[in-house]
Amino acid sequence: MEQNTDNQKPAASSQPHGALDGPDHPTxxxxxxxxxxxxxxxxxxxxxxxxxxxxxxxxxxxxxxxxxxxxxxxxxxxxxxxxxxxxxxxxxxxxxxxxxxxxxxxxxxxxxxxxxxxxxxxxxxxxxxxxxxxxxxxxxxxxxxxxxxxxxxxxxxxxxxxxxxxxxxxxxxxxxxxxxxxxxxxxxxxxxxxxxxxxxxxxxxxxxxxxxxxxxxxxxxxxxxxxxxxxxxxxxxxxxxxxxxxxxxxxxxxxxxxxxxxxxxxxxxxxxxxxxxxxxxYWRYGEYVGVGPGAHGRLVGANGTSRFATATERNPERWLSLVESHGHGTITDDELLAEEQGDEFLVMGLRLHEGIDMARYQALSGRRIDPRRVEDLLTHKMIERLAPRTSGSNSEDRVRATRDGAMVLDAVVADLAI
CATH class of the missing domain: 3.20.20.70 (Aldolase class I)
Incomplete structure (x- = not known):
């Protein structure tokens, strides 16, 4: 897309790739x-x-x-x-x-x-x-x-x-x-x-x-x-x-x-x-645009549930040439599977002291974490369950990595994601 040079802001397409006219994405x-x-x-x-x-x-x-x-x-x-x-x-x-x-x-x-x-x-x-x-x-x-x-x-x-x-x-x-x-x-x-x-x-x-x-x-x-x-x-x-x-x-x-x-x-x-x-x-698995050489993004799709992983050309001069000839330097634009979204949500969210909402994981991935794995990690003090945060009729089931779990976070994520 060429840079708009009119005096009006560009109008949005009726069915743009990233519109949120469907159900809200869980994050x-x-x-x-x-x-x-x-x-x-x-x-x-x-x-x-x-x-x-x-x-x-x-x-x-x-x-x-x-x-x-x-x-x-x-x-x-x-x-x-x-x-x-x-x-x-x-x-x-x-x-x-x-x-x-x-x-x-x-x-x-x-x-x-x-x-x-x-x-x-x-x-x-x-x-x-x-x-x-x-x-x-x-x-x-x-x-x-x-x-x-x-x-x-x-x-x-x-x-x-x-x-x-x-x-x-x-x-x-x-x-x-x-x-x-x-x-x-x-x-x-x-x-x-x-x-x-x-x-x-x-x-x-x-x-x-x-x-x-x-x-x-x-x-x-x-x-x-x-x-x-x-x-x-x-x-x-x-x-x-x-x-x-x-x-x-x-x-x-x-x-x-x-x-x-x-x-x-x-x-x-x-x-x-x-x-x-x-x-x-990033850590709450929100949505972001990445512009410039080698930038990554995560964009929610038009249906409000799909999610796209974007990446641009890393070499600055090649990126520049691509943008000037094609309107962007994107070289990766992949729709993520539900399982991939869930895995990314775990990897990012478990870095946070506030932890993750298990219901959000299920909404993203379409699957439920095996309760036995959760209990095993709780027993070994790799994760801990947080007191529910209630808002109206909604109550969150949150877990986070402990300090010991944070030092082996990759292993904790792998256990939960299986």
Whole structure:
């Protein structure tokens, strides 16, 4: 679909691919988000397996902005009658985008969908001074939540992780962000080589002194086809073993709880009301559009019950060419089976402290979890049943992973999904 150039908003088709004129999808109330992927980075971190690319010539941002607008129009035609509750600029390094590019993409989103007045608009950023100086321009463009990729609070480990900033730049960026944006989160990576629990406690407590109301704390995982994978395979990189990693995880939960930022998801901690609304759409298995190179989406179909998994071309230049020639860069657009929807719902929802509603699983998957498996996991304290939340005549049967269950979540999901 070509970008609309009329002075009127494009009219919705009478039978668009993504209309919700049938029964509501069981997770529609989880929200509707837009994910925008900016695939470029100044350098590729050795642990990163995200779709990020380094280009040694300036990126033609005007051309990419035009392509983003075109692809947004394409997905808007599939998803009429939606109200945007969150927008997330991820990457890559979105803070390498000009503020004018961010503003242009936000204008296009507002053009095609109604956007909640209080919608969360997040941008990921790196802490280098040159980017931190542009924070006010991003705020003026419409960004109201910043997610900073700090990753460590000591210079030796920042260098090991391939980061281009030092601790001083990171803490300066945090201070500027706190003064500029209504909401702020930053990331740290733990379970690094030779990292003791005592050292992590000190670092995490220092991070909590800088934190606003949200922290994302990830264990270092060694992903295939990354430089760290090759180093580990050669015996040159050793990370904490499973028991050591578990101890670090438990310390993380305890320290953050005591500081008033308990985990609301396996790796994310927030003060009450400060959770990432956009990421909650993923974890609650809501609906979201993914635009840009390598972006993924989950769209509810026209009948209100089917669900489509979309993905766009990963290579930025090929994506650009596809959008310019076909109106979008989609290379995957698969209708998910009911069983696949149920499995995804389990994988995402059991990461949440609020857990999952078993009735929703049944509505998505068309099947009931074997009560004997539930009882077995309850007995072994891998999951726990929550007190029912009653609304009118409806009562939810909710379960969640325990702290021990969260550390072996894949096995818990596999047990429930059989």
């Amino acid at each position: 529609r109330d989880a929200g509707f988000g837009i994910y925008v992927h900016w695939p470029f980075c100044a350098a590729k971190c050795p642990y990163c397996d995200f779709n990020s690319h380094v280009r040694h010539k300036p990126v033609d941002q005007a051309r990419f902005l035009a392509a983003f607008k075109t692809e947004i129009a394409h997905f808007a035609a599939r998803t009429p009658d939606r109200r945007v509750t969150s927008i997330f600029f991820g990457g890559g390094t979105p803070s390498l985008m000009d503020p004018e590019t961010i503003a242009g993409i936000l204008d296009a989103i507002h053009w095609h969908w109604p956007v909640d007045p209080g919608a969360e608009i997040t941008m990921e950023a790196n802490p280098q001074s040159v980017e931190a100086g542009r924070f006010k321009a991003y705020r003026k463009a419409g960004v109201n939540r910043l997610s900073l990729g700090v990753q460590a609070l000591n210079d030796a480990d920042l260098k090991f992780l391939g980061r281009l900033h030092n601790v001083e730049e990171a803490t300066n960026a945090i201070a500027i962000a706190r003064d500029t944006f209504p909401r702020l989160s930053f990331d740290l990576i733990y379970a690094r080589p030779n990292q003791s629990v005592a050292a992590w406690r000190d670092e995490l407590n220092r991070a909590l002194e800088y934190a606003a109301d949200h922290l994302s704390l990830y264990q270092l995982t060694i992903e295939p086809e990354t430089p760290f994978w090759a180093l580990q395979d050669a015996g040159k990189l050793v990370v904490p073993n499973q028991d050591e990693a578990a101890e670090l995880y438990r310390a993380t939960q305890t320290i953050c709880e005591e500081a008033g930022l308990p985990a609301y998801e396996t790796s994310n901690h927030a003060a009450p009301g400060a959770q990432s609304r956009h990421n909650l759409i």
